[in-house]
Amino acid sequence: MTSVAVLLSLFHESDGPLMLNAMRNTNIELEYSNWLSHFPILSFKAMAEVDITKCSQLDVGIVLEYFKKSFPFLTTIRMAYFLDFETNKFCDLLSNSTVCEVDLTVDISPLLSSNVSVLYCESESRSMQNRYFSMPSRRRPRPTLSHISKLTLEGRTDFSDSELSDIAECCNSLIYLNIRGCLSVTDIGIANLILRCVKLHSIIASDTSFGRSSISALCSRGQGTANIPLMEVDTEHLKLSDINLQLLHIGGCKGVCETSLEDLLSKEHKLKSLCLRGTCLVDQALYRFPGSTLEMLDVSNTMISRDALMHTVVRNSGLTHLVASGCRNLCLHRSKNSEDNLSPPNLSENFFIKLGKECQLEKLTIGWGFSDLSVNEIAPALISLKALTVGLGGSLGPEGLKQLCILCPLLESLSITFQVISDVVIMNLLVTLRKLQALSVCYCIGDLSPLFLNCKASYLRKLKLERVTPWMTNDDLALLTQNCANLMELSLVGCTRLDVDAQQIISSGWPGLVSLHLEDCGLVTADGVDNLFDCKAMENLLLRHNGCGIRRNFIIHAASKLPMLRSLSLDWCDASEGDLNLPNFSDRYSLSNVKIARCKLRKCSLDFHNKSAPERPVHKETLVLVWNSTSLQKTVVKERIT
Incomplete structure (x- = not known):
C-alpha cells in the first residue's frame, strides 16, 4: 500500500x-x-x-x-508500527476535531530491563534531508482542543515530556493513556499529565519512569500539590473531583518505592486491572488494598507471599486473569513483612483451593508453589481457562498435564517450561484440546520422540519446541509442516540434525510465517539464508548458531526482501566473512531493532585442567540497534538479548 x-x-x-x-x-x-x-x-x-x-x-x-x-x-x-511518524506531526493529529481514538504503537525496545549491564552506548541522529517530514523553522501553534479520549503511544521512545505537555493541554477528554516503554518521558512529565487530565481513569505506564511523583499526583488529585516536588501546576486543575482509576499498569517501574505504592493502593477502590510486575510490592500493600472489583492482577516477580495473594483473591471473586510467575514466596504461607493485625484471621492455608472456590479464571501464569496436586485443588476455577503458563518453580508433571485435558476444554494457549513431560501426555493434549492455538514446550525433562509428530494439529498457530527435540531431522520437519500446516509462529532450539534443506521445507510448508526462531539447529544457515526470503510476511526472525554461512550484507538484504521485517536477531559466529554490515536510516526499511550476539571460546569447567579439551563458544556481549523517528541508538550490553 x-x-x-x-x-x-x-x-x-x-x-x-x-x-x-x-x-x-x-x-x-x-x-x-x-x-x-x-x-x-x-x-x-x-x-x-x-x-x-x-x-x-x-x-x-x-x-x-x-x-x-x-x-x-x-x-x-x-x-501502529510507523517509525517515521515524527513527533512534530503529533499536534496535527490532535487537531482533528472528530477523532476520539489514536493508536501509534511501535515495537517495545529490547533494552527495557534496568538489569542490563551497558558496556557502550551512542546515538546517531537522523539527518534532516532523509526525513519524511522536516521540522519547520517556527513551531506550529498547539491545537486548542482535542476530542481524543483514548491514546496509545506504546514503545515510542521519541516522545518526551514536551508531547505529554501537548496532550495535557489539549486532551481534556482523555480517559485512557498507554505510554508503555516510552523511555524518554520523565516521572515529572507523567505526573503533570495526570494532574491536568482529570478524567483519566486508565493508565498503562509499564517500563517507564513512572515513580514517586506520578503516585503523588494520583493521590493528590483534588488535594493540592504539596507532596509533588519540582512541579508547577495550575491550581485550577486540582479543584476538580477525583476519579478513581479502573486500570493501572506500572510493571517494571523501578522508581516506585514500597511506601508510595502502599499509599496508592490504599486509596484505589475501583481498579479492574492492576499490573505491578517487578515492583517493590510487599504483603502489607496488598493487605491495605480495599478493592473488590479486580478482573486482572499481575504480581509477577515480586516478593508477595501466598497469604497476601489469597487475601486479595478472596476479596476479588471476579478475577479472571492472574499472573504470579517468579514469586518465590508463594511457597510460603506468611511473609516476614506482613503485620499480624493486617493479616485476615479466617483464611484457609491452601491458596489453590481458595482460588478454585472464588474465581473463574481465563488466564493463569504461575510457577513457584504450583504442582500436580494444585491442578486438582484449583479445578473449579479452570473450566473457562483459555491460557495457562507454568514456568520456573512449578512442578507440573504428566499427571497434572493429563488432568488439564479434562478440566480445561476451552484452553487456547499452553506454555510449560522446566517441567516433566512425556510423549503420551503431549499427544493427548494435541488430540483432546481442539481449541489449542499456541503450544510452547521449553527446556523440559523427558525429551519428546518423533511419535508426537503424527498428531494432526491444523488448529495450531504458534509452536515452540526448545531443547526438547534434539532428534528432529529434515524428514521430521517435513512431517510437522503437514500436520501443523497453519503455523504462523515457530521456534526451534537445539534441533542439531537439521541442515540447509530445512530452509526450503520451512518456506514451502509455512509461507505465511510471521515469526521464526532457529537456534543451535545444525547447519540450517551453512549455505546462506536465501530460501527463507519466500516467507514475505516475516516480522520477527532469529537465527543463531545454525552454521557459518550468513553473508556480510545479510541484514540489509533481508530488510529489502522481507517488507514486514521489524525485528532481527543474529550471532557473529554465523557470519561467513567474520562481520556483518549494519543498516542506517536509508536502508533499514521496516526494521525497528537488530540484535547481534558475540561469543567467546571457553573450556567446560569440568575440563579446565585438560589442555587438549576443546573450547566451546559461550556468550560474551550483544550489540543492540534500536531506531525511532529521530535517531539510531547503538548499545552493547553484557547480557544475551533475544
Whole structure:
C-alpha cells in the first residue's frame, strides 16, 4: 500500500487515469496539497475507523491530510508500527476535531530491563534531508482542543515530556493513556499529565519512569500539590473531583518505592486491572488494598507471599486473569513483612483451593508453589481457562498435564517450561484440546520422540519446541509442516540434525510465517539464508548458531526482501566473512531493532585442567540497534538479548 494508491482510491473513477498520468510526472510529496484543493475528492461520511497498521510504505503526513478531507466523521485512527511518524506531526493529529481514538504503537525496545549491564552506548541522529517530514523553522501553534479520549503511544521512545505537555493541554477528554516503554518521558512529565487530565481513569505506564511523583499526583488529585516536588501546576486543575482509576499498569517501574505504592493502593477502590510486575510490592500493600472489583492482577516477580495473594483473591471473586510467575514466596504461607493485625484471621492455608472456590479464571501464569496436586485443588476455577503458563518453580508433571485435558476444554494457549513431560501426555493434549492455538514446550525433562509428530494439529498457530527435540531431522520437519500446516509462529532450539534443506521445507510448508526462531539447529544457515526470503510476511526472525554461512550484507538484504521485517536477531559466529554490515536510516526499511550476539571460546569447567579439551563458544556481549523517528541508538550490553 502506497500513498499514491490511497490518493487514487479517493478520486472519482473518471479522474483516475488523468491523475495517474499526473503523478508519474511529478513528486507526490510536493504536489499532493494542490491535488487535494483542485480536484474533487470523494467523501465517505459513514467511515468511522481507519486501520493502516504495518503499511510502512505510506507517507503518514500525506495520508492524514487525505483522511481529513475524505472522512469528515472519522473517530478512530490506528497506525501502529510507523517509525517515521515524527513527533512534530503529533499536534496535527490532535487537531482533528472528530477523532476520539489514536493508536501509534511501535515495537517495545529490547533494552527495557534496568538489569542490563551497558558496556557502550551512542546515538546517531537522523539527518534532516532523509526525513519524511522536516521540522519547520517556527513551531506550529498547539491545537486548542482535542476530542481524543483514548491514546496509545506504546514503545515510542521519541516522545518526551514536551508531547505529554501537548496532550495535557489539549486532551481534556482523555480517559485512557498507554505510554508503555516510552523511555524518554520523565516521572515529572507523567505526573503533570495526570494532574491536568482529570478524567483519566486508565493508565498503562509499564517500563517507564513512572515513580514517586506520578503516585503523588494520583493521590493528590483534588488535594493540592504539596507532596509533588519540582512541579508547577495550575491550581485550577486540582479543584476538580477525583476519579478513581479502573486500570493501572506500572510493571517494571523501578522508581516506585514500597511506601508510595502502599499509599496508592490504599486509596484505589475501583481498579479492574492492576499490573505491578517487578515492583517493590510487599504483603502489607496488598493487605491495605480495599478493592473488590479486580478482573486482572499481575504480581509477577515480586516478593508477595501466598497469604497476601489469597487475601486479595478472596476479596476479588471476579478475577479472571492472574499472573504470579517468579514469586518465590508463594511457597510460603506468611511473609516476614506482613503485620499480624493486617493479616485476615479466617483464611484457609491452601491458596489453590481458595482460588478454585472464588474465581473463574481465563488466564493463569504461575510457577513457584504450583504442582500436580494444585491442578486438582484449583479445578473449579479452570473450566473457562483459555491460557495457562507454568514456568520456573512449578512442578507440573504428566499427571497434572493429563488432568488439564479434562478440566480445561476451552484452553487456547499452553506454555510449560522446566517441567516433566512425556510423549503420551503431549499427544493427548494435541488430540483432546481442539481449541489449542499456541503450544510452547521449553527446556523440559523427558525429551519428546518423533511419535508426537503424527498428531494432526491444523488448529495450531504458534509452536515452540526448545531443547526438547534434539532428534528432529529434515524428514521430521517435513512431517510437522503437514500436520501443523497453519503455523504462523515457530521456534526451534537445539534441533542439531537439521541442515540447509530445512530452509526450503520451512518456506514451502509455512509461507505465511510471521515469526521464526532457529537456534543451535545444525547447519540450517551453512549455505546462506536465501530460501527463507519466500516467507514475505516475516516480522520477527532469529537465527543463531545454525552454521557459518550468513553473508556480510545479510541484514540489509533481508530488510529489502522481507517488507514486514521489524525485528532481527543474529550471532557473529554465523557470519561467513567474520562481520556483518549494519543498516542506517536509508536502508533499514521496516526494521525497528537488530540484535547481534558475540561469543567467546571457553573450556567446560569440568575440563579446565585438560589442555587438549576443546573450547566451546559461550556468550560474551550483544550489540543492540534500536531506531525511532529521530535517531539510531547503538548499545552493547553484557547480557544475551533475544
